[in-house]
Amino acid sequence: MAAHGNCLFDFLHNMNSMHYHLQGSLPSLVPPEFAVEAGGDKRTLILHYWSMRPGLAPLVEGVVQQVAKDYFHLTLNFDDYEMEEIEVDNVTRHYARFVIRSEGVLNLEPGQSFAMQSQDAEFS
Numbered sequence: 390m391a392a393h394g395n396c397l398f399d400f401l402h403n404m405n406s407m408h409y410h411l412q413g414s415l416p417s418l419v420p421p422e423f424a425v426e427a428g429g430d431k432r433t434l435i436l437h438y439w440s441m442r443p444g445l446a447p448l449v450e451g452v453v454q455q456v457a458k459d460y461f462h463l464t465l466n467f468d469d470y471e472m473e474e475i476e477v478d479n480v481t482r483h484y485a486r487f488v489i490r491s492e493g494v495l496n497l498e499p500g501q502s503f504a505m506q507s508q509d510a511e512f513s
Contacts, residue, residue: 396495398427398434400456401434405422421440423437423438428490432491432493433489433491434495436486438485438486439477443472444483446472446483464492465491466489468489468490470486472485
């Protein structure tokens with residue numbers, strides 16, 4: 390997991406790459422797609438998620454929360470979200486926009502070496 394990023398932002402940014410590498414072992418895999426952006430303050434991220442398969446947004450939420458907790462020592466809260474069907478290149482995809490809020494300050498500079506900074510401590 391550490392190879393996919395030194396902070397939560399990097400990890401989320403690299404999820405497409407991680408799924409691409411899984412296709413080597415699972416050639417029939419049609420992976421989801423992700424995009425991440427800063428949410429306007431140092432505690433918020435926006436995660437965009439597209440998938441050919443319906444109903445997996447709760448899985449994404451749970452995995453992101455657990456990875457954040459186990460690897461980056463972050464507690465996350467997700468705003469309510471809705472799945473919608475969109476058409477991209479004549480293919481229907483399921484889309485969710487996750488607004489993710491951290492209880493600690495997030496590192497939103499890709500490639501940096503720390504994961505979270507609270508008022509009391511710094512984690513590396």
